[in-house]
Amino acid sequence: MFKNFFVPLTTAKIICWIIIIGLIVYANMLFNRFVWDDNIYLLFNPEVHSINLIKIFGHSVFNSSGYYRAITAFYFSVFYTLFGESTFFYHLAQLLLHIANTILLFFVLKKFIKINISLFLSILFLIHPIQVESVSYISSSDNPLFFLFGITALLLSLKEHILIKRMILINGLLLLSILTKETGILFFFVILLYRILFCKKQIPCFILYGIGIMIIYLFMRIYIGNVTFYTLSLIPIDRLPLSQRAISIPAIIFYYIKTFFYPIQLNAQQYWVVTSVNSYSFGIPFLIDLLSLILLGFVGVLIYKNTNNFKTFIFFLCSYKDPKLLRLIS
Numbered sequence: 001m002f003k004n005f006f007v008p009l010t011t012a013k014i015i016c017w018i019i020i021i022g023l024i025v026y027a028n029m030l031f032n033r034f035v036w037d038d039n040i041y042l043l044f045n046p047e048v049h050s051i052n053l054i055k056i057f058g059h060s061v062f063n064s065s066g067y068y069r070a071i072t073a074f075y076f077s078v079f080y081t082l083f084g085e086s087t088f089f090y091h092l093a094q095l096l097l098h099i100a101n102t103i104l105l106f107f108v109l110k111k112f113i114k115i116n117i118s119l120f121l122s123i124l125f126l127i128h129p130i131q132v133e134s135v136s137y138i139s140s141s142d143n144p145l146f147f148l149f150g151i152t153a154l155l156l157s158l159k160e161h162i163l164i165k166r167m168i169l170i171n172g173l174l175l176l177s178i179l180t181k182e183t184g185i186l187f188f189f190v191i192l193l194y195r196i197l198f199c200k201k202q203i204p205c206f207i208l209y210g211i212g213i214m215i216i217y218l219f220m221r222i223y224i225g226n227v228t229f230y231t232l233s234l235i236p237i238d239r240l241p242l243s244q245r246a247i248s249i250p251a252i253i254f255y256y257i258k259t260f261f262y263p264i265q266l267n268a269q270q271y272w273v274v275t276s277v278n279s280y281s282f283g284i285p286f287l288i289d290l291l292s293l294i295l296l297g298f299v300g301v302l303i304y305k306n307t308n309n310f311k312t313f314i315f316f317l318c319s320y321k322d323p324k325l326l327r328l329i330s
Contacts, residue, residue: 011110014119015103018126022099025127029136030091037139041076043085048076059226066229068221071180072142090138097144098135102126104151111158112312129263142181149177150187157191157206160199167202171209178217188213190319197311237273247282248274254285257292 034043040061042048047055047062055073057063062073083089102122109118125131134143153173156166170191177184188210195203221227237245251274259266274281296317304310 009115009119011115014106014115014122017119018102018106018122019099021123022095022102022126026095026098026135030088030095032091032136033087034085034138036137038137041139042080048073048080051077051081057220057224063221063225063227066227067182068217068225068227069142069179069181070220070225071176072145075141075145075180087138090141091136094135094138094141094144097141097148098126098131101144101147101151104148104155108151108155108158112315113309128260129266130259132266146177146180146184149173149180150184150190153177153187154191154194157194160201162202162205167205167209171213174210175213175216178213179220185214193315193318197315236271240273240275244275245273247277250274250286250289251281253289253292257288 045061047060051074056077057070057073060073062069062076079090079093102125105125106118106122109121113121134140150173153170156170156173159166162170174184174188174191177187192203192206192210195201195206237248277283300310300313300317303313
């Protein structure tokens with residue numbers, strides 16, 4: 001009887017299991033209160049205590065200090081208007097967003113790999129401890145929200161021929177993703193990479209539309225939000241020259257490798273930097289990163305020689321982007 005819940009493994013059963021597992025794993029955070037930046041961005045921020053489009057798209061606490069996140073401001077304004085200080089609804093929405101993202105990710109994965117492997121990777125995405133901040137911390141609601149817009153755009157772009165209405169929808173979702181969090185721009189490059197590797201159709205069209213949404217974003221950011229591009233001095237790595245930032249790269253890569261396999265001592269504030277070259281903070285991480293890169297190369301060679309999945313390997317390898325690494329060149 002229990003076997004019937006898994007065999008045969010259908011998409012409907014997988015969706016049900018993703019929902020059940022997500023609710024069980026994160027249920028204990030649904031009754032958490034406001035913490036830390038929640039007080040700044042929500043509780044003590046009158047700008048989101050009503051839906052004010054001028055504040056949402058103009059200069060505000062969400063649209064300042066080098067950031068322009070108007071959709072995030074709109075999201076919190078709607079929730080505060082509807083639910084006030086009842087944190088349960090904020091946490092529930094955040095959890096449902098994460099579960100929805102996991103389901104959409106599963107649909108993307110199963111376009112490339114077997115359904116059972118897609119399920120495993122989706123569950124890993126759903127419950128890995130590194131996701132706790134994005135799922136449980138109200139001020140990080142922009143993370144599942146920008147991912148929702150971006151992954152939906154990616155899923156819609158997997159069709160070989162894109163009609164004009166779908167093209168507009170895809171780029172509209174990309175714009176919403178960027179307006180939620182700047183990291184959303186990465187989805188444009190992921191979609192473009194997919195078209196280059198697998199379709200080789202409408203690539204100029206995607207590029208032109210991408211340029212268009214960037215023009216719209218820059219107009220809204222600079223002329224409506226009055227937000228320019230400058231260094232946020234509160235973050236240590238932004239105060240370093242590029243040469244000093246570069247020596248932090250091995251430690252950053254090592255941090256994510258270590259955290260993936262051994263996720264302890266997670267910290268919401270990743271403000272550490274490597275300021276000197278030594279064996280502990282540079283040499284050992286560099287060696288482990290190099291060995292990991294060699295291992296990846298070896299796997300890539302095996303896939304290239306023995307399967308037809310080399311393009312899929314390249315796609316997912318290049319689709320990974322670390323925001324902390326991106327800050328090094330910003």
